Amino acid sequence: xxxxxxxxxxxxxxxxxxxxxxxxxxxxxxxxxxxxxxxxxxxxxxxxxxxxxxxxxxxxxxxxxxxxxxxxxxxxxxxxxxxxxxxxxxxxxxxxxxxxxxxxxxxxxxxxxxxxxxxxxxxxxxxxxxxxxxxxxxxxxxxxxxxxxxxxxxxxxxxxxxxxxxxxxxxxxxxxxxxxxxxxxxxxxxxxxxxxx
Numbered sequence: 001x002x003x004x005x006x007x008x009x010x011x012x013x014x015x016x017x018x019x020x021x022x023x024x025x026x027x028x029x030x031x032x033x034x035x036x037x038x039x040x041x042x043x044x045x046x047x048x049x050x051x052x053x054x055x056x057x058x059x060x061x062x063x064x065x066x067x068x069x070x071x072x073x074x075x076x077x078x079x080x081x082x083x084x085x086x087x088x089x090x091x092x093x094x095x096x097x098x099x100x101x102x103x104x105x106x107x108x109x110x111x112x113x114x115x116x117x118x119x120x121x122x123x124x125x126x127x128x129x130x131x132x133x134x135x136x137x138x139x140x141x142x143x144x145x146x147x148x149x150x151x152x153x154x155x156x157x158x159x160x161x162x163x164x165x166x167x168x169x170x171x172x173x174x175x176x177x178x179x180x181x182x183x184x185x186x187x188x189x190x191x192x193x194x195x196x197x
Contacts (some may be wrong), residue, residue, distance in 0.1 A: 005006020024059040035063050043090050044083070048098040051107055052082055071100065118157070125164050133167045 025033050030138055039061075041052045061081065068078035070086040072093065077086035083097045090097035090135040096105060126134055144156055 002049065022058060024057060028059075032063075033059075036063060041104060043087055043096075044098045045096040045101065045103035046106060048082075048096055048105075054099070055082070060089045124163070127167060129160075129164075129167060137164055137167055 003170065008181065036056055041049045044052070052061070056145075064081045067076040068084070069075070069144075070089055071075050071084050072089040073086065075086070077088070078097075079086075080097070082184060085097040085100055087093065087097060090105075094102060094105065096103055126137065129137065141160055141182060144159060
């Protein structure tokens with residue numbers, strides 16, 4: 001911009017232009033930088049999300065070393081940098097956890113580490129089930145996946161965990177949770193019964 005008073009428009013383009021865009025992990029490939037780049041910003045309004053993502057993109061983000069005190073519940077439960085309210089208070093009051101204003105909140109999904117932990121936990125539970133109950137659960141899971149859309153993924157996970165826990169019993173004598181109304185299984189069992197006599 002010109003230094004003349006009232007001249008707010010400039011006719012020439014800017015003098016110095018970058019040939020390549022800034023990469024925050026070009027020379028720094030440390031574990032800390034990888035963790036910062038994998039952060040998903042959630043439970044904040046759109047403007048606050050853009051601010052935090054800018055800080056991550058241009059290597060200005062400084063993670064917290066200790067949890068901060070929440071402005072609503074006065075507990076040390078704020079674990080994300082630049083947030084002033086904990087996630088529980090933000091969800092309860094439906095406020096942005098950074099600016100504390102009642103704007104449209106962007107809810108993030110489950111991050112990758114949490115997703116991997118849940119998947120491994122489900123695999124362990126599946127391995128502990130007997131073969132018959134395991135196949136019943138897999139049929140139920142496939143049926144739920146075919147019926148639900150993207151919005152009901154969290155609800156679907158809760159339903160699957162409830163079904164898995166109901167199938168998991170201490171002794172194998174409880175057959176009340178089985179659904180024997182599958183047409184494929186009935187047809188094959190009737191053929192086997194007729195062949196036995």
